[in-house]
Amino acid sequence: MTLPKGFSAYTEVRLLASQCPQFGPDDEDEHTDSELVSCYNCRYRRWLIDGFECRRPQ
Secondary structure (H helix, E strand, C coil): CCCCCCCCCHHHHHHHHHCCCCCCECCHHHCCCCCCCCHHHECCEEEECCEEEECCCC
16 A cells, blocks of 8 residues: 655545554544544554554554
8 A cells, every 4th residue: 555645645544544444543642633534543653754654463
């Protein structure tokens, strides 16, 4: 899966998260998107300098 770069690809990361069977919300104080189901709010998201990576279990 190719993840969008940057910190404001809200449409793309919401769609990806809605299709991910392993999406799980992170702690509420870690949320950065106003929509709950978003890669930006997922417990498996790890921030990088230019965006994030998905660390969900395979």
